[in-house]
Amino acid sequence: xxxxxxxxxxxxxxxxxxxxxxxxxxxxxxxxxxxxxxxxxxxxxxxxxxxxxxxxxxxxxxxxxxxxxxxxxxxxxxxxxxxxxxxxxxxxxxxxxxxxxxxxxxxxxxxxxxxxxxxxxxxxxxxxxxxxxxxxxxxxxxxxxxxxxxxxxxxxxxxxxxxxxxxxxxxxxxxxxxxxxxxxxxxxxxxxxxxxxxxxxxxxxxxxxxxxxxxxxxxxxxxxxxxxxxxxxxxxxxxxxxxxxxxxxxxxxxxxxxxxxxxxxxxxxxxxxxxxxxxxxxxxxxxxxxxxxxxxxxxxxxxxxxxxxxxxxxxxxxxxxxxxxxxxxxxxxxx
Numbered sequence: 001x002x003x004x005x006x007x008x009x010x011x012x013x014x015x016x017x018x019x020x021x022x023x024x025x026x027x028x029x030x031x032x033x034x035x036x037x038x039x040x041x042x043x044x045x046x047x048x049x050x051x052x053x054x055x056x057x058x059x060x061x062x063x064x065x066x067x068x069x070x071x072x073x074x075x076x077x078x079x080x081x082x083x084x085x086x087x088x089x090x091x092x093x094x095x096x097x098x099x100x101x102x103x104x105x106x107x108x109x110x111x112x113x114x115x116x117x118x119x120x121x122x123x124x125x126x127x128x129x130x131x132x133x134x135x136x137x138x139x140x141x142x143x144x145x146x147x148x149x150x151x152x153x154x155x156x157x158x159x160x161x162x163x164x165x166x167x168x169x170x171x172x173x174x175x176x177x178x179x180x181x182x183x184x185x186x187x188x189x190x191x192x193x194x195x196x197x198x199x200x201x202x203x204x205x206x207x208x209x210x211x212x213x214x215x216x217x218x219x220x221x222x223x224x225x226x227x228x229x230x231x232x233x234x235x236x237x238x239x240x241x242x243x244x245x246x247x248x249x250x251x252x253x254x255x256x257x258x259x260x261x262x263x264x265x266x267x268x269x270x271x272x273x274x275x276x277x278x279x280x281x282x283x284x285x286x287x288x289x290x291x292x293x294x295x296x297x298x299x300x301x302x303x304x305x306x307x308x309x310x311x312x313x314x315x316x317x318x319x320x321x322x323x324x325x326x327x328x329x330x331x332x333x334x335x
Contacts, residue, residue, distance in 0.1 A: 003070045005325040006079035006101030006138040006258075007176045009044050010213035012317050013257040018309030019216075019248075022046035022081060023301060024262035026053045028065050029290050030269070033297035035069045038076045040302050041311035046101075046258065048081040051090060054097075063097040077319050079138070083260070086110045088127045091139075095131075100322060101138035103179070104128040107145050115145055118165055125173050133335050136322030140215055140258075143169055144181030158183060163204045170209045174334055177213040177258060180205055182251070184218035184243055197247050199254075206255035213257040220263035221245050226271050226300075233274035237267075245307050252309065259308055265297050272296035 013020050023034045025047055038045045047069065049062055057065070066080050081101040082094035087110050091102040106121035108114060116124075125141045132139050144161035161180040170178060182198040206214060222242030230237050248259060276289040283289065305311045320328070329335035 002074050002076050002078050003100060004077045004079055004319045005136055005322060006046060006081055008320045009077060009079050010177055010257040016313055017253060019252045019257055019259045020044055020046055020310055021304050021308050022048045022258055022260045024048055024050060024083060026056055029294040031065050031069050033294045034301050035073050036298045037301035037305060041305040042314040043305040043310040044077040044314050046079045046081050048083040050083045076314050086112050091128045095137055102132060103140040105142045107142040122172060129173055133329055136325035138176045140177040140179060141175045142179040160198060160201060163208055166205050167208050170212050177215050179215035179217050199250060202251045202254045214255040215258040216256050217260045219243050219248055219259045220261050226267045229271035230274060233278040235274055261304060264300060268296040268300040269293040
């Protein structure tokens with residue numbers, strides 16, 4: 001069984017000093033592309049779906065597409081993860097759909113826009129952990145807020161994570177993974193100039209909670225050649241700018257074990273589709289443009305896996321089940 005709790009993937013990443021990419025999906029072609037890249041590079045992988053993706057795919061469809069990826073790739077460790085869950089009920093629904101990991105974004109209220117207080121975040125995160133942990137399901141939380149808005153999520157303001165609060169939050173919740181705000185932003189227009197991540201902040205947080213996996217959101221690099229392709233074929237993405245891969249790589253040695261990537265995939269897909277529409281306007285079979293889109297995403301994700309250091313690590317460990325993780329939590333005093 002290749003379906004594993006996300007915590008195992010993150011612990012292995014920490015041991016190996018690499019990061020696991022978490023790639024957002026909405027449809028069959030995206031899942032196929034990500035898994036093709038994982039097979040090519042022999043990488044463990046996190047397939048994640050936002051609430052918007054689950055709604056778009058009518059929940060059960062996406063569940064079975066993800067499970068098809070697991071069935072077809074028995075030698076690739078895969079975690080199914082809910083991205084930016086906004087409530088305990090949302091997390092419960094994802095767990096009922098066989099997700100092995102959920103994120104509760106308690107940094108924002110249920111509208112996914114209004115920042116919460118530290119106490120509110122603590123309360124909702126604790127409620128999710130109390131529900132998920134006895135089931136062996138990994139829980140990711142967030143402390144601080146990112147800039148930008150994507151898929152309806154985000155306050156639009158950057159509020160860097162406070163290290164003192166991170167220590168208190170992890171001490172009280174024992175959360176598996178913590179998404180921290182270090183200056184990144186959602187979307188394709190993250191920065192007006194070259195970004196500068198708060199590397200010292202990452203180092204301090206990691207030194208104070210070394211056993212907690214850190215997560216980097218808003219980490220798409222927005223490759224300029226892909227944005228240029230969209231513009232070349234009739235799109236309009238002026239001044240799109242992301243986080244350079246070199247900046248992402250600089251934080252991996254300091255406990256950043258999971259890196260979220262969504263926007264880059266969207267750009268690769270859109271550029272490929274636009275190219276088909278412009279160069280061969282007589283085409284009308286969806287396979288004629290979704291096929292190239294799938295291929296473009298495969299190339300992108302395979303390169304991400306190499307850049308993040310994930311490549312070659314799929315066979316490093318024996319996959320754990322949710323039942324195994326329950327015993328792990330018990331043995332380590334976490335349940």
